[in-house]
Amino acid sequence: MYNYTTQLSKAITVLAILFFSITANAQTPADTTKKSADNDTIYQNVQISFLPFFGTNGTNAGKTINRFSINVLAGYSLGTNGFEVGAITNTNKGNMRGFQAAGIANVVGGNVKGFQAAGFANIVAGKTDGFQSAGFVNVVKGNVKGFQAAGFTNVNNGTTDGFMASGFVNVARGNTQGFQAAGFANVLGDTTKGATVAGYINVAKVHTGLMAAGTINYARYKKDGAQIAGLVNYADTITRTVQIAGLINFNHKGSATTQIAGLLNYSNNVKGLQLAPFNFADTVSTGIPIGFLSFVRTGVHQLEIAGDELGYLNLAFRTGTRQFHNILTAGMVPVPSDSLKWSYGYGVGTSARLSKRFNLDIDLTASQLNKGRYFDDLNILSKLYIGAEYAITKKVKVAAGPVLNVFLVDTAAGSYDSYFKTLAPYTLYSHTFSNDLKISGWVGGKVAIRFL
Numbered sequence: 001m002y003n004y005t006t007q008l009s010k011a012i013t014v015l016a017i018l019f020f021s022i023t024a025n026a027q028t029p030a031d032t033t034k035k036s037a038d039n040d041t042i043y044q045n046v047q048i049s050f051l052p053f054f055g056t057n058g059t060n061a062g063k064t065i066n067r068f069s070i071n072v073l074a075g076y077s078l079g080t081n082g083f084e085v086g087a088i089t090n091t092n093k094g095n096m097r098g099f100q101a102a103g104i105a106n107v108v109g110g111n112v113k114g115f116q117a118a119g120f121a122n123i124v125a126g127k128t129d130g131f132q133s134a135g136f137v138n139v140v141k142g143n144v145k146g147f148q149a150a151g152f153t154n155v156n157n158g159t160t161d162g163f164m165a166s167g168f169v170n171v172a173r174g175n176t177q178g179f180q181a182a183g184f185a186n187v188l189g190d191t192t193k194g195a196t197v198a199g200y201i202n203v204a205k206v207h208t209g210l211m212a213a214g215t216i217n218y219a220r221y222k223k224d225g226a227q228i229a230g231l232v233n234y235a236d237t238i239t240r241t242v243q244i245a246g247l248i249n250f251n252h253k254g255s256a257t258t259q260i261a262g263l264l265n266y267s268n269n270v271k272g273l274q275l276a277p278f279n280f281a282d283t284v285s286t287g288i289p290i291g292f293l294s295f296v297r298t299g300v301h302q303l304e305i306a307g308d309e310l311g312y313l314n315l316a317f318r319t320g321t322r323q324f325h326n327i328l329t330a331g332m333v334p335v336p337s338d339s340l341k342w343s344y345g346y347g348v349g350t351s352a353r354l355s356k357r358f359n360l361d362i363d364l365t366a367s368q369l370n371k372g373r374y375f376d377d378l379n380i381l382s383k384l385y386i387g388a389e390y391a392i393t394k395k396v397k398v399a400a401g402p403v404l405n406v407f408l409v410d411t412a413a414g415s416y417d418s419y420f421k422t423l424a425p426y427t428l429y430s431h432t433f434s435n436d437l438k439i440s441g442w443v444g445g446k447v448a449i450r451f452l
Helices: 003-027 058-063
Strands: 042-051 064-071 074-077 080-087 091-092 096-102 105-108 113-120 121-124 128-134 139-141 144-150 153-156 162-166 169-172 178-184 185-198 202-215 216-229 232-245 248-261 264-275 279-291 293-296 300-308 313-322 324-333 339-351 356-373 379-391 395-410 427-432 439-450
Touching: 042 058, 042 074, 058 064, 058 074, 064 091, 074 080, 091 096, 096 105, 105 113, 113 121, 121 128, 121 153, 128 139, 139 144, 144 153, 162 169, 169 178, 232 264, 248 279, 279 427, 293 300, 293 313, 293 324, 300 395, 324 356, 379 439
Parallel strands: 042 064, 064 080, 074 091, 080 096, 091 105, 096 113, 105 121, 113 128, 121 139, 128 144, 139 153, 144 162, 153 169, 162 178, 169 185, 178 185, 185 202, 202 216, 216 232, 232 248, 248 264, 264 279, 279 293
Antiparallel strands: 064 074, 080 091, 300 313, 300 439, 313 324, 324 339, 339 356, 356 379, 379 395, 395 439, 427 439
């Protein structure tokens, strides 16, 4: 039977003889060791060690810079200028230049230029120029230029110029330029230029370029680029930036170029498009807010009282900008009767300035007309209004113009015969469909007074 124990013992014996042979030869004048003329630094072409100070360099390990270094378990040296591998750790008191790979960690007290790969961590006290790959973490105290990849996190204390990728979080305290990608978050200090992508959150002090996150983007100052988030984009100050969010875009100060959100947009100043169900802005310099309800502090917010040919006294609130505004309506017939006749509705409008006092208005509204408790029946009155607005004062205006009415009513409803059948003063067009819906149209008019 083949004896594996005997063969393993022989292999260890041969390896030990080879190791001590190299150790002995390394001390002879014929070896490749060179000593600097002006200090105690030793330059060694080849070294092999099992543990720190237990190897071919012996007690001189901390003074030696190796060109080719093999650490069976762990190694320690002044530096590496070439190639170094270790089963557990590689530790360089000074600089590492070339290739370095460790099963657990590479620790460098100086600078790194080249390639580092570790199963767990790369830790550099100086700067890094090249490529770092770690199963868990890369930590660099100085500046980084090149590529960093970590299974969990990259942490840079200095400036970063290049590519950062991690499974969880990238942290860069200094100026950052390039591309950052993280499974969870990017946390960036000072100034960042480039693209920043995270599965959940991006946080930056000053950011130029693209910010994309699964949930939230936050920047104290965001300029010249875009914020794209699954839920929320927030910027304390914005300049020339597009915000796109699944839920909310918020710009506290500055000017947003475009905001598109699933629920709400807020911007101090808008210089482009706002598109969301709800839009709020302090000022719209150029552009337009489009949504169900938009409010601009310096824009249009008028209360309108109007009358029409149907005898309704109508109230309307117009809000947004002159170019595009929302209209909320409510009305009633103020004549006493056995049942209250009332309405509510919604619309949109636009106004073109003709002169200092005159505007041309185009409004499209739709209202549900009701009689008493019959407010579930289908009685939709749509109106297209084209008229003129004249400013008596800055806060008081009058408006009037023709209205094209289109009325859609359910003839099977309980209130049809008693009221809606004779609602129209006359008809230019009328048709009843097989499903009991009737459509009719006529031209009427509106006279209004507006405040604010």
